[in-house]
Amino acid sequence: MRFWVAVALAALSLPSAVDAKKTPAQPPAVEGQTVQAPVAEGGFPYLLFIPKGYNESGADRWPLVIFLHGSGERGTDINVVKKHGPPMLVEKNPAFPFIVISPQLPEQSDTIGEYWPVPPLEAILDHAMKTLRVDPSRVYLTGLSLGGIATWEWGTTHPEHFAALAPVAAFGDPKKACNAKEVPVWAFHGDHDDAVDTRGDFEMVDALKKCGAAPRLTIYPNTDHWSWVPAYNDPALWMWLLEQRKPLPAKPAK
Structure with missing residues (x-):
């Protein structure tokens, strides 16, 4: 608990890229x-988490994480x-x-299909x-397994939305990787994953490097498909996310 309080204070102490005085009430x-x-x-229905202190923080703006689950959590x-x-x-x-x-x-159906649709x-x-x-x-966008695949897909289709991507146990389309060359990436995978081949994240990271990007890739030794357990439980991931900011368009000159 102390760690998350410290991280929360760090998050709010960082200057916002948006003028708080102009934030609509x-x-x-x-x-x-x-x-x-x-x-x-x-x-899709969704879970919304609002952090403690949000209402008391006045006009402050908060970082947003979008999380996409795996295939086992589909349903009603x-x-x-x-x-x-x-x-x-x-x-x-x-x-x-x-x-x-x-x-x-x-649940998968004729209309939904297997993967997360972006619209x-x-x-x-x-x-x-x-x-x-x-x-x-x-x-920030992150997801595991099926959701990690969608993280690569959404993040390389509309990279303009995101300050960072954190796909876990996933793969993507290396031909689209360069679309996200300006977006910081930290990918995670287990070296014994028998559900999604570890090469999937390696290929995306290699493709990004060829575009001049500097993505991070953590491979957990002796770890199967459940690499999201160590990934999401590592405070370093959340601190890293808070360090990432997307440059916003410059304000027009008056």
């Missing part, structure tokens, strides 16, 4: 983790999304210093930017 939010309905027809019981990663961490740490959005993918995720992000005090320079 927002109604008080429900702090803690709550279930939210889809923001558009055909969209959104509480299963809390089994892993950030939505599990915030249940134990109300001082977790990020707003966290964790959508749930329905419903875009709708959730757009809604969050309009209704929450999110710092647009600190929006």
Whole structure:
């Protein structure tokens, strides 16, 4: 708990890239983790975590983490999304210093398909930017397994949204990697993963390096597909995310 309090203070002590005086007033939010309905027809329900102190922080803007779960958490019981990663961490740490959005993918069907489709995720992000005090320079995307694959996909399709990507136990399309060459990346994988080949993250990292980027890749020895356990439980990941900021467009001259 002390660690998360310290990280929360560090997060709020960093100067915001947005002028707080011009932040539109927002109604008080429900702090803690709550279930939210889809923001558009055909969209996904999601868990929304508002950190302790959000309402007392005035016009301050907060970093946002979007977490995409794996295939085992698809369905209609959104509480299963809390089994892993950030939505599990915030249940134990109300001082977790990020707003966290964790959508749930329905069961596979003829209309949904196997992977996370990007448009419903875009709708959730757009809604969050309009209704929450999110710092647009600190929006982070992470996911595990199926969600890690989607992290690579969304992050290389629309890199302009994100200050950093953290895919776990995943793979992507190396042909699209250069689209995200300006986005800091830290990928994670187990060396004994028998569900998603470790080469998937290696190939994406190598492709980024060929574009001149400097991505990070952590390979956990003697670790199977569940590499998200050490990855998300490592405070270094969350401190690293807080250090990453996306340059915002310059304000037009008066």
